[in-house]
Amino acid sequence: MKRELSHRQLQMLIQVSNAINSTLNLDMVFNTIMRETLAVIEAADEGYLFLYDPEEDMLVAKSIFLRSNDILSVVRLKPGESMTGITFLNKACTHFPDRDSVYQATRTMSPGNQARLTAADPIFPYSAACAPIMTNGECIGVITLDCFHPHKSFQPEDLQLLEAISHQAAVALEKANLYRAQENSISLLEELNVQMNRQNQLLNRSLEIHQHLARLVLHGEGLQAIFTYLHQLLGKTCLLLDQTGELIVASVEPLPAATQNQLANLRAFLHPLLVKATSLPLPEAPHTLIDCVLFPIGAKANFLGYLVIVTTEALEEVDRAALEHASTVISFELVKKQAIFETEQNLKGQFIEELFAGRMSEQLTEQAKHLQLDASRFYQVLTIHFEADKLDFAELYSLILTVRRHLTQLAADLFLKRFPHGLIVARHDHLILLLSYPQSVAEAEAQRYLKEQCQMFADYVANKKWGLRAAFGIGSVKRGLSEVYKSSEEAVKCLQFLKNYKTGSSYISYSELGGKRLLLQNSADELTDYVLEVLGPLLSYEKSRKREFLQTLAAYVANSLKMKETAQSLNIHLNTLIYRIRRIEEILGISLAVNKHFMDVCLAIEVYGLLEVQVEQRMSQLLSPAR
Incomplete structure (x- = not known):
């Protein structure tokens, strides 16, 4: 200061200093500075304190004492803008002694700030005084x-006192x-202490939970015990699903109706993940759905399923x-079960390969005893083959690999519960079932039961909409393990027949094939040629009709050449039937009374029913004009 303060000014400065040093609350300090300054400087009617924000390069109002309006609370000034900004740059106490100097200073304001100031108070002050707030040679405010x-x-x-107050304000x-x-x-x-305590609690509880889960695993308690513990721990229903969305374990049984509905919705969500890709996409973190949270089990290379928590609330961090x-422990349990399953399948697969090769030996007999297969019982082979129209080989194999444990368990539930002394082997794109019967079993009843289960299995696979289709080849029942290979060969022939011929069924047994077995010894082209040799003239004659004569001939043969029964089955007059049969014999150049002609027609009609598409395509080619 150029000269010392007067006694009165010192008293005022002490008054201001005492007031602004009476609090350490920053907001209160701002207001106290301005209130006390306005109180000791008589000429001051309004006042405001701006602090510099270096990040925004702006002077921001912190305390405002105006007569009627606080418009300056939204005004932000650049350094050099208006009286406050000019003083900030000058770093010295600045006096604007008259209206003209005030007006000239406010002209430096931005258009937006000028508009706000004019709207708030169009009257310019007669004079103004500004003092910088300095700290370590830097201006921090005005x-x-x-x-x-x-x-x-x-x-x-007044200017001298204002400068002194600004120094006190800086301090x-x-x-x-x-x-x-x-x-x-x-x-x-x-806050860090709270977080550390929470982390310690989390660590302690996690350690306790981990130790408890580890004890369950070490004691061989299994998955059900793990899920019972999780239910007690969380108070929420916990489910374990396999890759297909099928339930493996539930913490409560039976499941409430609401949970069953949620499970159905969850399967619908997971279904596209199963059928769209050759390898299942694995969420990297728990996935939250409506009223449940999914935790993936396993790694991308060996995805095992999902841990599902049924809850309407967000899960706490703990x-x-x-x-x-729990997901890690469950994955270990599932990997162990998977390893056991694969080992069993390999051992059973090797046994089945030797058995189906017809090479019985003492070693194979010993293996059969270990597998609890009695060499003196009756056995039957059922082979389930899986196909898919919309998947290539790699996609089909990947899908079967994903669901084969589930399908193996399904087959065990459907086929082995009634006749448990058998085994199932999963091989590539098919399942092999070796069914075992006691001598006292009623074979007709067993075969009827077997077909019912085949239909249930086929319906289940179709309803899953995985894109898979199941076909069943059923060999005949054989006595003793030494004859099992014959039943295996028969089952393969049944699958070949289903693949080559249209039967309208997903399963067939070798005994049902009857004389159709002979068809397996010829190719589809050879059989088509045979049909055309026998029925070709009739098919050619009816090329523009609805195969009326062919239907009549098939009914006549099926009714053992009995006119009355045939007419009734076709719902036509007997004279009409007589005319048709006579005309058919004329077209074909045969007589059905001749045994050879009758046998040829019977076989040709049977083959036509199985190869109708191929026969009609060949007929179209033969009848189309040469190009």
Whole structure:
């Protein structure tokens, strides 16, 4: 200061200093500075304190004492803008002694700020005084005072006092900032302490849960015990699903109706993941759906299924950590079960290959005993083959690999529960079932039951909409293991017949094939040629008709050449039938009374029913004009 403060000014400065040092609250410091400054400088009618924000390069209003409007609370000034900005750049106390100097200073404001100021108070002050708030040679803010009385003005002693107050304000602000920083540090430490305590609790609980789950595994308690523990821990229903969405384990049984509905919706969500890709997509983190949370089990290379928590509430961090531990333990259990399944399948597969090769030996007999197969019982082979029209070989194999454990279990439930002394082997794109019967079994009843189960299996696979189709080849019943290979060969022939010929059924037994077995010894082309040799003239004659004569001939043969029964089955007059049969014999150049002609026609009609598409295509080619 150029000259010392007067006694009165010192008293005022002490008054201001005491007031602004009475609090360390930053907001209160701002207001106290302005209130006390306006109180000790008589010419000041309004005042405001701006602090500089270096990140935005703006002077921002922190405390405002205006006559009627707080428009300056939204005004942000650039350095050099208006009286406050000019003082900020000058870093010195600045006096604007008259309206003209005030007006010239406000002309430096941006258009937006000028509009706001004019809207708030169109009257310019008669004079103004500004003092920078300095700290370590840097300006951190500005105190601005306005005088609106024409007969008042800021005197040199007022400017001197304002400068002294700005120095006190700088000290007070620095202290308040230090206090706020200390408060923030304390708050941060408290928050960190809370987080550390929570992390410790989380770690302790996670360790406790992990140890409990580990004990369950080490004691061989199994998956059901794990899920019972999770239910007790969380108070929520927990489910384990395989890759297809089928339920493996539930923490409560039976499942409530609402949970069963959720499970159906969940399967619908997972279904596209199963059928769209050759390898299942694996979520990297728990996936939240409506009223449930999914935790993936296993790795992408060996995806095993999902842990599902049925809940309408968000899971707490501690519970999520517990479930992640549980997912790891469950994956170990599933991998163990999978390894056991694969080992069993390999051993059974090797046994089946030797058995179906017809090479009985003492070693094979011993293996049969280990598999609890009695060499003196009756056996039958059922082969289930899987096909898919819309998948290539790699996609089909991947899909079968994904669902084969599930399908193997389904086959065991359907076929082995009634006759348990058999075995199932999963091989590539098919399942092989070796069914075992006691001597006392009623064969007709057993075969009827077997076909019913085949239909149930086929319906189940179709309803899953995986894109798979199941076909069943059923060999005949053989006595003793030494004859099983014959039943295996028969089952393969049945599958070949289903593949080559249209039967309208997904299963057939070798005994049902009857004389159709002979068809397997010839190719489809050879059989088509045979049909055309026998029935060709009739098919050619009826090329533009609805195969009326062919239907009549088939009915006549099926009714053993009995006119009355045939006419009744066709719902036609007997004379009409007589005419048709006579005309058919004329077209074919045969007599059905001749045994050879009758046998040829019977066989040709049977083959036509199986190869209708191929025969009609050949007929179209033969009848189309040569190009």
